[in-house]
Amino acid sequence: MREIDLPAILLLLLLFLGCGSDNNPLPYLGESEEVDGKMQYYTVPPWEFIDQDSNTVSSQTMSGNAYIADFFFTSCPTICPKVKTQMLRLRDKFQDREDLKFLSMSVDYRKDSVPVLKRYSEKLDIQSGTWHLVQLKKEEINAVANQFFNVAFEDDSAPGGFDHSGRLILIDGQGHIRSYGDGTDPESVDKLAGDIRKLFHEMD
Amino acid sequence: MKWINFIFLILLLTACGCQQNPYQQGERLYSLHCANCHMADGKGLMSLYPPLNTPEFQDYADQFSCIIRQGLSDTITVVQKEFIFPMPAIPELNNVEISNIYNYIRHTWQPHLAPKTAIQVQSELDNCTK
Numbered sequence: 447m448r449e450i451d452l453p454a455i456l457l458l459l460l461l462f463l464g465c466g467s468d469n470n471p472l473p474y475l476g477e478s479e480e481v482d483g484k485m486q487y488y489t490v491p492p493w494e495f496i497d498q499d500s501n502t503v504s505s506q507t508m509s510g511n512a513y514i515a516d517f518f519f520t521s522c523p524t525i526c527p528k529v530k531t532q533m534l535r536l537r538d539k540f541q542d543r544e545d546l547k548f549l550s551m552s553v554d555y556r557k558d559s560v561p562v563l564k565r566y567s568e569k570l571d572i573q574s575g576t577w578h579l580v581q582l583k584k585e586e587i588n589a590v591a592n593q594f595f596n597v598a599f600e601d602d603s604a605p606g607g608f609d610h611s612g613r614l615i616l617i618d619g620q621g622h623i624r625s626y627g628d629g630t631d632p633e634s635v636d637k638l639a640g641d642i643r644k645l646f647h648e649m650d
Numbered sequence: 651m652k653w654i655n656f657i658f659l660i661l662l663l664t665a666c667g668c669q670q671n672p673y674q675q676g677e678r679l680y681s682l683h684c685a686n687c688h689m690a691d692g693k694g695l696m697s698l699y700p701p702l703n704t705p706e707f708q709d710y711a712d713q714f715s716c717i718i719r720q721g722l723s724d725t726i727t728v729v730q731k732e733f734i735f736p737m738p739a740i741p742e743l744n745n746v747e748i749s750n751i752y753n754y755i756r757h758t759w760q761p762h763l764a765p766k767t768a769i770q771v772q773s774e775l776d777n778c779t780k
Contacts, residue, residue, distance in 0.1 A: 523738050527686045527695055534696075565734060569697040 472644045475595065475623040489621040490593050495551070495580035498563040503549070503578045510619045512645050513547040515594050516629060517610040519554035520566045529612040529629030530570065536614075537577065539639060543646065545619070548577035553591075553610055555584040595623060614638060618645055676754025679747055683740055692759050698735055700728040703759035711763060715748050715771045716778035745771040 476488025494504035514536060518526040533548060540546050552558035558566075563579040566572075572579070582590055594615050612629040616638060624645055627638030671677055681690060684702075688694050692703035700706075706728045710717060723736035743751070745768040752766045 520735065521738060523740075524686055527689075527699065531689075531695060566698070569733075569735065571696060 472624050472641055472648065475625070487622045490617060490623065493590065493593075495578070495582075496560060497574075497578040497580050498560060498567045498572075499574050500560055501574075503580065505621055508547060508549075508617075508619075509621070511545045511547045512619055512642065512649065513549050513617050514642075515549045515551065515596075515615045515617060516613065517551050517553055517591060517594075517596055519552045520558050520562055521554065525612040525630050529614070532627075532629045532632060532635045533577075533614065534570065535632075536635065536639060536642070540642065544576075545649065546642065546646075550577070550579045551590065552579065552581045553587050555582060555587070595626070616641060616645065619649060671754065671757060673750055673754035673757055675747070676750035676752070676757075679743070679751050680754050683743065684751065687737070692755070694728075697731045697733060700726065700731075700733045702755055704729050707755070707760055708763065711760075712774065713778075714752055714766075715745075715774040718743055718748055718751070719775060720778060745769075745775070 474485075474487040478485055478487040480486070490505065492505045494502060494506075497503045514533065516529060516533065518529065530550075533550070537548065552563065558581045560581070563581065567574075567577070567579055591610070594617075596611055596613050596615065614627045614629045614635065615623060616625040616627075618624050625638055625641035627641075628634040687699040688702050689699075692701060694701035717737065718740050721737050721739035726733050748771045749766045749768045752771075756763045756765060
């Protein structure tokens with residue numbers, strides 16, 4: 447009996463391990479090159495904005511923290527509410543991780559001033575210091591969206607006047623882009639949550 | 651004995667048919683134009699977008715057509731929460747479509763309210779306060 451059980455148990459264990467944990471390391475997205483035998487990965491260029499509490503938030507203040515970035519605007523009639531629901535879900539899921547931050551960049555350079563963003567954050571119970579809402583300037587929208595591997599532009603024919611994707615982008619503590627998900631699709635966000643966990647493993 | 655099976659099948663089919671939402675267009679339009687904010691289940695989103703599945707909906711039932719055609723930028727209180735963000739106008743919806751959306755909402759969450767016809771929608775629109 448024992449001789450039969452052991453291999454069976456081993457096999458089962460292997461099967462479980464195989465399914466349970468996907469051991470692939472989290473990739474680095476974007477162009478990378480080897481310099482003097484060391485890999486140089488794509489890094490989001492330095493940025494600096496003013497958030498809903500009139501505090502300066504920048505790539506430097508984020509350094510050492512992982513963060514999720516997205517583009518939105520407060521009067522957006524289409525995908526933004528769905529995306530925000532998914533971000534709230536991620537926030538709740540990882541509530542105990544102080545080293546996970548959120549950066550929501552508004553492309554409505556006319557209306558989404560600091561007081562509007564502040565009211566919006568209050569209506570969604572968004573905590574200061576953890577989740578930063580910032581307004582982009584007209585002339586920086588395209589460039590910033592590009593730097594975060596996203597698209598956002600002014601389009602009078604789009605509902606609300608702006609077109610942008612509902613992508614959520616995961617950036618690590620060194621400014622490298624490590625994963626992204628479709629904020630309009632809960633399943634895609636589940637996958638992103640898995641990648642966030644992997645990143646935590648790396649960081650811890 | 652086969653005809654018994656047949657009758658059973660017919661009964662089953664009609665039973666399913668009765669339970670189906672009769673406002674198919676309303677449901678489609680709701681998910682296209684309203685569910686982003688008010689959510690598919692009508693619960694809204696925290697204090698940003700109000701729910702449509704609570705008794706307070708009744709207070710806005712008479713303005714329904716005007717709210718959709720013109721939007722709403724007031725401070726309103728629904729279930730003890732204050733809503734301040736404006737709802738954008740959705741001018742591309744015609745009277746029949748508005749009545750279908752209303753009837754879908756009514757059928758799904760407000761069964762005690764009476765349905766609305768496209769003619770009623772027009773008379774509401776004629777009397778919008780703005």
